[in-house]
Amino acid sequence: MKLSLIFATAISSFFVGATIALGFSDQADALSFSGISTGTWGEPTPGSIDINPNPIYTGVGNNIFTWGDANVCLPSPNPSGCTITGSNKLTFIGNSFSTDINSVFKVGDLAYFNGTVVKGTSVEEVPLNLNVSFSSPVGISQVFDLKLHLVNTPNSVTNSEEENADLVFIDENLSNRTFAFEGNKYTLELTGFNPDVGQISIKALEGGTTKTAIYAKIKSIPEPATVAGLFLLGMYLISSKKLLEKK
Numbered sequence: 001m002k003l004s005l006i007f008a009t010a011i012s013s014f015f016v017g018a019t020i021a022l023g024f025s026d027q028a029d030a031l032s033f034s035g036i037s038t039g040t041w042g043e044p045t046p047g048s049i050d051i052n053p054n055p056i057y058t059g060v061g062n063n064i065f066t067w068g069d070a071n072v073c074l075p076s077p078n079p080s081g082c083t084i085t086g087s088n089k090l091t092f093i094g095n096s097f098s099t100d101i102n103s104v105f106k107v108g109d110l111a112y113f114n115g116t117v118v119k120g121t122s123v124e125e126v127p128l129n130l131n132v133s134f135s136s137p138v139g140i141s142q143v144f145d146l147k148l149h150l151v152n153t154p155n156s157v158t159n160s161e162e163e164n165a166d167l168v169f170i171d172e173n174l175s176n177r178t179f180a181f182e183g184n185k186y187t188l189e190l191t192g193f194n195p196d197v198g199q200i201s202i203k204a205l206e207g208g209t210t211k212t213a214i215y216a217k218i219k220s221i222p223e224p225a226t227v228a229g230l231f232l233l234g235m236y237l238i239s240s241k242k243l244l245e246k247k
């Protein structure tokens with residue numbers, strides 16, 4: 001008699017807990033996020049002094065970043081002349097967005113120009129400070145720090161164009177990905193350069209431009225209420241199994 005009373009209480013408190021948890025979960029899943037993204041480049045990391053003893057760059061604090069000394073004389077059709085491609089360049093242009101939770105959306109366009117530059121004047125990594133301003137009701141602005149790794153391969157006339165091509169890799173690990181709204185926590189997760197498959201690098205031939213975009217999605221972090229509900233369910237199932245076994 002006493003035992004059944006305990007279980008009745010346990011069951012009813014489980015259902016109350018589950019209802020609260022489901023209530024939160026439904027609300028979070030139905031939430032959509034809209035806003036505007038912008039981005040500015042941060043201070044780059046040149047990398048090893050042996051590789052880049054004379055790093056040259058412009059654009060910290062702007063949305064156009066250049067690196068490498070473009071003053072290099074490439075073979076030209078005119079025997080006395082030089083062809084200068086210009087420095088390497090990354091241009092980030094943010095956009096407005098509207099997305100549901102767990103859906104991939106575009107946070108900005110990225111254009112990558114692969115300049116042919118003087119050896120030892122490049123940089124190896126540049127941070128992009130991605131500022132996301134969420135519209136009402138979320139109404140918060142947050143800067144997410146993401147990093148791009150710049151792979152500047154040495155060029156050789158005996159190489160193929162593909163072998164001389166350079167690359168940009170995106171680091172998907174944001175250092176400050178979490179934000180809060182109405183007591184619930186969310187994360188912004190980078191998904192890379194492609195909305196459909198996990199693509200973390202882009203390539204451009206020497207003197208060529210590759211246009212791409214950066215994609216992300218917003219996920220909700222499970223609430224303590226949900227975790228508590230699941231814990232209660234687990235405890236209830238274990239005790240009811242034990243009770244059945246005893247019978």
Ligand SMILES: [Ca+2]
Pocket residue numbers: 114115116117152153166206
């Ligand atoms: Ca290059």
Ligand SMILES: [Ca+2]
Pocket residue numbers: 152153154155163164165166206
């Ligand atoms: Ca190269």
